[in-house]
Amino acid sequence: MQMYHLFKNIHKVWSADSGTAIIYGDDSKAISYAELSDMIRSAASEIRQSGIRNELIVTDHEPATIIRIFACVISGCDVTLIDENTPDETLFALARMAGAESVYASDPDLLEELCEECGCAPQTFEPTCNMKLTDSAAELHADEESSQCSVTDHQTDEESRRYSSGAVENREGRLIFFTSGTTDSSKAVVLTSESLLCSSYSGQSMLPCGPGDIILSLLPFSHVFGFVCTMLWGLTYGATIALGRGTRYLLSDCEFFKPTILPVVPSLLRMLMQQHALPDSLKVVLIGAAPLDSVSVKALQKMGMKVYLGYGLTETSSGIAITQDQKDPFALYPCPGADIRIEPDGEISVATPCMMQGYLDFSETVREDAGSDKAENNDNSAYVLGHPIIPVQSERLYTGDLGSLDAQGALHLTGRKKDMLVLPDGTKVFCPEYEEELSELIGLSDLTVILKENRPFLVIGESEGSIPENIDNLLARFNEKRAMGLRICGVLSYGEPLPRTATGKIRRWEIERHLV
Amino acid sequence: MAKLSRDEIKERTLKIIYNCVPELNGVPLDEDSVVNTDMAMDSMNFILVICKIEAEFDVKIPNRKWNRLKTLGQLIDAIEKYSK
Numbered sequence: 001m002q003m004y005h006l007f008k009n010i011h012k013v014w015s016a017d018s019g020t021a022i023i024y025g026d027d028s029k030a031i032s033y034a035e036l037s038d039m040i041r042s043a044a045s046e047i048r049q050s051g052i053r054n055e056l057i058v059t060d061h062e063p064a065t066i067i068r069i070f071a072c073v074i075s076g077c078d079v080t081l082i083d084e085n086t087p088d089e090t091l092f093a094l095a096r097m098a099g100a101e102s103v104y105a106s107d108p109d110l111l112e113e114l115c116e117e118c119g120c121a122p123q124t125f126e127p128t129c130n131m132k133l134t135d136s137a138a139e140l141h142a143d144e145e146s147s148q149c150s151v152t153d154h155q156t157d158e159e160s161r162r163y164s165s166g167a168v169e170n171r172e173g174r175l176i177f178f179t180s181g182t183t184d185s186s187k188a189v190v191l192t193s194e195s196l197l198c199s200s201y202s203g204q205s206m207l208p209c210g211p212g213d214i215i216l217s218l219l220p221f222s223h224v225f226g227f228v229c230t231m232l233w234g235l236t237y238g239a240t241i242a243l244g245r246g247t248r249y250l251l252s253d254c255e256f257f258k259p260t261i262l263p264v265v266p267s268l269l270r271m272l273m274q275q276h277a278l279p280d281s282l283k284v285v286l287i288g289a290a291p292l293d294s295v296s297v298k299a300l301q302k303m304g305m306k307v308y309l310g311y312g313l314t315e316t317s318s319g320i321a322i323t324q325d326q327k328d329p330f331a332l333y334p335c336p337g338a339d340i341r342i343e344p345d346g347e348i349s350v351a352t353p354c355m356m357q358g359y360l361d362f363s364e365t366v367r368e369d370a371g372s373d374k375a376e377n378n379d380n381s382a383y384v385l386g387h388p389i390i391p392v393q394s395e396r397l398y399t400g401d402l403g404s405l406d407a408q409g410a411l412h413l414t415g416r417k418k419d420m421l422v423l424p425d426g427t428k429v430f431c432p433e434y435e436e437e438l439s440e441l442i443g444l445s446d447l448t449v450i451l452k453e454n455r456p457f458l459v460i461g462e463s464e465g466s467i468p469e470n471i472d473n474l475l476a477r478f479n480e481k482r483a484m485g486l487r488i489c490g491v492l493s494y495g496e497p498l499p500r501t502a503t504g505k506i507r508r509w510e511i512e513r514h515l516v
Numbered sequence: 517m518a519k520l521s522r523d524e525i526k527e528r529t530l531k532i533i534y535n536c537v538p539e540l541n542g543v544p545l546d547e548d549s550v551v552n553t554d555m556a557m558d559s560m561n562f563i564l565v566i567c568k569i570e571a572e573f574d575v576k577i578p579n580r581k582w583n584r585l586k587t588l589g590q591l592i593d594a595i596e597k598y599s600k
Contacts, residue, residue, distance in 0.1 A: 060579075084579055084580065085579050085580075085583065087583055088583065088584065107578060107580060109578075109580070110580055246576065246579065247563055247566045247567050247570065247579065247582070248566070248567055248570035248571060248576055249567075250563065250567045251567055251571075267558075267559070267560045268560065268563075270560070271560045271563070271564055275564070504558070504559075
């Protein structure tokens with residue numbers, strides 16, 4: 001099995017492949033790998049000529065968006081990915097923060113709004129295919145050679161000096177993903193084609209796909225699980241990617257495209273199951289982003305599907321571990337090269353070849369003073385969008401997740417470290433356990449527990465109505481079986497539904513910032 | 517599909533909302549009622565409602581527009597607009 005290091009490498013392989021890369025739209029239009037390669041090459045050439053060095057791409061499930069992403073990266077242009085469904089306020093805030101030179105969005109209205117908001121150049125783009133199959137590979141080589149000159153042609157003398165090392169000239173653009181913000185505000189994670197392809201390789205080692213497989217892509221490409229597992233992994237190893245046709249067809253896409261593999265998050269999967277929207281063609285369901293309950297796993301297995309759960313973070317380009325054994329569907333086995341350890345406090349730490357370059361520090365910028373000593377003294381590859389990358393401090397990433405390793409070396413997840421409140425005496429309160437019991441007792445589900453003045457408080461959101469009148473009695477019942485320090489000592493109303501991530505996880509840090 | 521009156525659109529939309537979000541059964545909703553994730557509808561319920569409404573009325577409301585719809589009245593406006 002081939003491991004690729006650059007998008008350019010897979011792009012070369014695609015140029016001679018007549019297999020179907022992408023199917024999309026109401027009439028199931030198909031794009032072959034060779035056509036995809038040709039369109040990327042053409043777009044990359046335009047990007048090089050335009051001299052764009054970084055671009056914000058609003059991701060959707062249009063083939064043009066995939067082509068644009070690959071073309072940018074191959075031509076050395078850094079890309080920031082934001083999902084089209086991001087609420088306006090967040091979308092514009094992230095776009096302003098990213099401060100890209102240009103913006104690409106397939107929705108012309110959104111493109112105009114973003115450009116007005118951020119003061120950057122709009123990019124309109126129609127993929128073109130002038131493919132001559134037999135010449136594609138040769139043209140690609142010729143184009144890459146000439147492109148290195150054209151990049152330099154568009155740089156100022158100052159920039160040329162900073163780009164003068166061969167390594168920088170040959171580098172591909174980096175990809176910036178925003179984390180979901182479960183434990184903190186969103187962070188901008190800098191990944192590379194190498195780290196993402198490494199993650200694809202990891203996935204392929206544990207769960208192979210190939211020609212004949214159809215992977216249905218329903219998840220946003222701006223999330224690393226969606227990017228790798230619903231797109232890059234399949235394209236790297238010859239499967240066909242069926243691009244979801246949008247919300248209207250969410251329940252019919254499975255039957256329409258007849259996928260063999262469905263990478264999905266638990267909430268979406270449950271909805272598809274409830275609506276009986278999973279087709280007979282489906283052989284494999286790959287779950288990511290959050291754990292799936294055992295009832296759903298068993299139901300899928302009963303339907304004849306193999307269920308795989310993946311564990312990974314944006315910072316590790318997704319894949320760290322994947323389940324392998326259908327009889328033990330929660331035992332996660334480490335991907336190739338992933339070194340998983342359990343720290344003394346139970347936290348999972350990991351070292352992996354798929355590790356990010358670092359986080360972007362938006363508080364600092366060098367774009368305005370590109371000629372200053374500060375800019376000159378730094379390797380430009382340590383900057384994206386004019387902001388410095390905070391490099392990974394050690395080779396291990398502390399994930400914030402809690403888990404254990406069994407005798408076979410398989411990882412079992414037990415919770416989030418941030419879901420644990422540590423009392424002044426060191427006693428730990430595991431929030432999900434409290435939340436489950438309190439939810440059952442009080443009859444509300446939009447609640448959580450936080451620490452205020454070093455004591456546990458119950459916080460209730462307003463999505464389900466008011467706090468019950470007998471709350472004191474209910475809490476007394478909850479508290480009577482607990483030691484003094486572990487008792488809930490008050491109720492706080494959040495005033496609105498509790499803030500959650502897209503996968504439903506409570507953003508406790510945001511609640512604490514608001515109430516404590 | 518024959519052009520529907522606003523009342524017909526409202527009636528069918530409410531039927532979908534009540535079907536998709538059983539928790540709302542018995543809760544009266546008028547055109548000023550908030551019918552997005554700000555009320556008792558989680559993101560998956562909301563997506564299911566979008567999916568069913570677009571299929572029911574044979575419309576495709578751009579995802580960006582859905583994010584900006586808050587009330588039942590705005591939702592009916594959008595269905596009328598994109599049905600044309």
